[in-house]
Amino acid sequence: MIYDPLISPGVSSMLPAPKSYWHATHKIPTLPPLNKKLNTEYLVVGGGYTGLSAAITLAQAKQEVTLLDANSLGFGCAGRNGGFILSGSGRLSLNAIEDKWGHTVATGMQGEFDSAVDLLKKRIVDFDMQVDxxxxxxxxxxxxxxxxxxxxxxxxxxxxxxxxxxxxxxxxxxxxxxxxxxxxxxxxxxxxxLHPLKLASEYAKVAKKLGATLFYDSPAIHIEKQKAGFLVTTPSGSVSAKHILIATNAYTPKHFQESVDNKQFxxxxxxxxxxxxxxxxxxxxxxxxxxxxxxxxxxxxxxxxxxxxxxxxxxxxxxxxxxxxxxxxxxxxxxxxxxxxxxxxxxxxxxxxxxxxSVSLDSMPRIFVDNAHSTDSAIGYAMGYCGSGVSFAAFAGQRLAQRIMGTGDVDLSLPLYQSPLKTYPFSRARRIALHGLYQWAKIAER
Ligand SMILES: Cc1cc2nc3c(=O)[nH]c(=O)nc-3n(C[C@H](O)[C@H](O)[C@H](O)COP(=O)(O)OP(=O)(O)OC[C@H]3O[C@@H](n4cnc5c(N)ncnc54)[C@H](O)[C@@H]3O)c2cc1C
Missing domain, CATH: 3.30.9.10 (D-Amino Acid Oxidase, subunit A, domain 2)
Incomplete structure (x- = not known):
């Protein structure tokens, strides 16, 4: 059974872990499922690099944070990627960013990409992470x-x-x-x-140590807006949260929450x-x-x-x-x-x-918060990193947490932060277009 975000109803806890080399060479920690009702200030949905890093940032700021993931640690890209630490994210090179937005914006984006690599290196040292x-x-x-x-x-x-x-x-x-x-x-x-799954395990260890509460095998199946915050339901529990951080990236279910539905491919x-x-x-x-x-x-x-x-x-x-x-x-x-x-x-x-x-329509990832800095409630997401997220997803998680708390030196004029993800206009035709692109590339690059 293979999860297909455009076909399957959602990631369930029943889906098997990937048969990756990473899973064969590292035993992931067992993390408990959610079996009760609870309240929290911040709820992170998705426990890959983005979600775990957001949880770490919130916990470091002494905030009350709970994280839900639908399956085991590393079910998403965190347990499947190649482990290359790349400076950059999305599909646009610095040159392409410069052509589109000019040199100043491209330099600002380079600053974010480099900071992502620096953050990863710093955390590896600070938390003595064993990531090969x-x-x-x-x-x-x-x-x-x-x-x-x-x-x-x-x-x-x-x-x-x-x-x-x-x-x-x-x-x-x-x-x-x-x-x-x-x-x-x-x-x-x-x-x-590095070893990407060991990195996920180390992030989970740090998040827990700092006071974040982590639940795996606990898919968020319903997100309901309430008077003061949100109610998120899982198969055997629920969480009332003031603020929600969506960190499900390409594994986002097809009808999940309006701010992310049809926003990435x-x-x-x-x-x-x-x-x-x-x-x-x-x-x-x-x-x-x-x-x-x-x-x-x-x-x-x-x-x-x-x-x-x-x-x-x-x-x-x-x-x-x-x-x-x-x-x-x-x-x-x-x-x-x-x-x-x-x-x-x-x-x-x-x-x-x-x-x-996760591919965004304009190839630029987004870290976006609706109703940012609201003391009542806000919902935000970070996604669209394409094949480059080992360093950047964790940085994006940190930025998302900062944006939702209203802290950090985030330059909101950068295209990463300025606008929400664009909606795919003919979302059903995405796969036909992709198939066409693959056929064309096969001929063009023979
Ligand atoms: C084959 C492959 C190779 C790659 N190689 C590289 C590389 O070498 N270098 C690089 O920089 N990047 C690489 N990437 C990209 C990189 O791995 C990702 O950008 C990054 O891991 C994304 O992190 P994330 O936390 O946002 O998403 P993920 O790690 O995918 O986490 C999303 C999580 O959301 C959970 N979820 C989904 N639905 C729900 C729900 N309803 N409730 C709760 N949780 C839910 C999933 O279970 C999953 O754990 C690669 C990706 C792939 C697929």
């Missing part, structure tokens, strides 16, 4: 000559206008330094990766993890040390060498949830890996799983 953090080169690889030129030009622009250091890599350097053949050029940046991304590479495979592929990669395709492939010498390889998933585990989908991704690393042909695929990323 590994540092190593992060390579962006061009899949054709045109993209190589584009990659070099972008790197130059980012260095001069945004102070982003990177090194350009010719095909010769890629081959000599990394053993990479078949790419048309690349750019090297500083990279870091859940799109599947899939990952597989190979058997550990043997010495010959390591030598032939150059995959000898922790490194992470992203290519320049419209439907990007991303991959990293895991600390135990396996290769994690990800890319777009099936259009519909019910097709996520189809042999055809697995083979498509496997073939893409073999195209990049012919020496790995035949290597076993030990793990395969998929998850939903």
């Amino acid at each position: 953090l590994v540092k190593g080169p992060y390579l962006k690889l061009a899949h054709n000559t045109k993209q190589a030129k584009q990659l070099y030009a972008t790197a130059k622009h980012l260095a001069s206008n945004f102070n982003v250091p990177s090194a350009t890599l010719t095909t010769e350097v890629l081959s000599a330094r990394f053993g990479i053949e078949g790419a048309y050029g690349g750019v090297e940046l500083e990279g870091a990766c 859940p799109v599947q991304s899939s990952i597989f993890v190979t058997a550990p590479l043997n010495n010959e495979q390591r030598a032939l592929t150059g995959l000898t040390a922790p490194m992470s990669f992203m290519d320049t395709r419209i439907m990007k492939y991303y991959y990293r060498v895991l600390p135990d010498g396996r290769l994690l390889f990800g890319g777009r998933g099936a259009v519909k949830g019910k097709d996520a585990d189809n042999a055809k989908e697995k083979q498509r991704l496997y073939n893409a890996m073999v195209k990049s690393f012919p020496a790995l042909k035949g290597i076993a695929m030990d793990y395969f799983w998929s998850g939903w990323v």
Whole structure:
């Protein structure tokens, strides 16, 4: 049974945990379900990075906070992502943001993206989080000559206008330094990766320690506005809350709450993890040390060498949830890996799983609060991070909590905060359009 946000009634506690490499290598803590009625000042709905980080921020501010998640810890993206720590979020690059809103806004957005990475690093140190953090080169690889030129030009622009250091890599350097053949050029940046499910566990531990009350396997099935606040019902309990923070991202059920209904498009991304590479495979592929990669395709492939010498390889998933585990989908991704690393042909695929990323209509995530700073009641959400939320979702959770409390130095003029998520106009046609895009990309990038 696979959860499909556009088809299923909602995430239930009965759905199985993902069969991810992360779940196979980390035992999540057992957190209790809600079996009673309770009152709270702030209720966070959704217990991935966004929700847990919001709970941490509220608890640090000595606020009374309760969190509900529909399933076990890491059921959503927190237990399914690739673990790349990326600066950025949504689908727009700094260049695209600059083209649309100008340099000042782009610099402001860069400040938020960098702060997200800094917040993650600071919390890892401050709370002594055990998340298997590994540092190593992060390579962006061009899949054709045109993209190589584009990659070099972008790197130059980012260095001069945004102070982003990177090194350009010719095909010769890629081959000599990394053993990479078949790419048309690349750019090297500083990279870091972690174990995403361990990160979720550490956030839950910190949130609890600071005084937040966490309930898992407790889906919010109904949110009702009341005179002073909201009443949220779960299958075996209910919570009366003054303020609500929605942190369900791509896993948001289809008819949930008017501020988020039809405001984002859940799109599947899939990952597989190979058997550990043997010495010959390591030598032939150059995959000898922790490194992470992203290519320049419209439907990007991303991959990293895991600390135990396996290769994690990800890319777009099936259009519909019910097709996520189809042999055809697995083979498509496997073939893409073999195209990049012919020496790995035949290597076993030990793990395969998929998850939903949240795409907003204008590709910009939002952290938005209706009736912000109201002492009576407010409801807010943070979502739309696309494939980039390991650092940013937690930062967005912090910002959401700050916005709802009316604290923090949030620059509300930035597009992240200024307006609510836009509604998808032909929401039912989203999947037809996505299918068309995949077919077009297949032909265009053959
Ligand atoms: C395959 C894949 C690979 C990715 N790789 C990367 C990467 O390498 N680097 C990167 O930066 N980002 C990556 N991402 C994106 C990143 O993982 C997400 O942006 C981020 O984890 C989102 O965090 P979140 O807390 O908002 O959402 P989630 O972690 O998805 O949490 C949402 C939670 O809401 C809960 N929920 C849903 N409905 C209800 C309800 N009714 N009541 C209560 N709870 C509910 C769900 O159970 C879930 O736990 C990837 C995503 C995927 C799918």
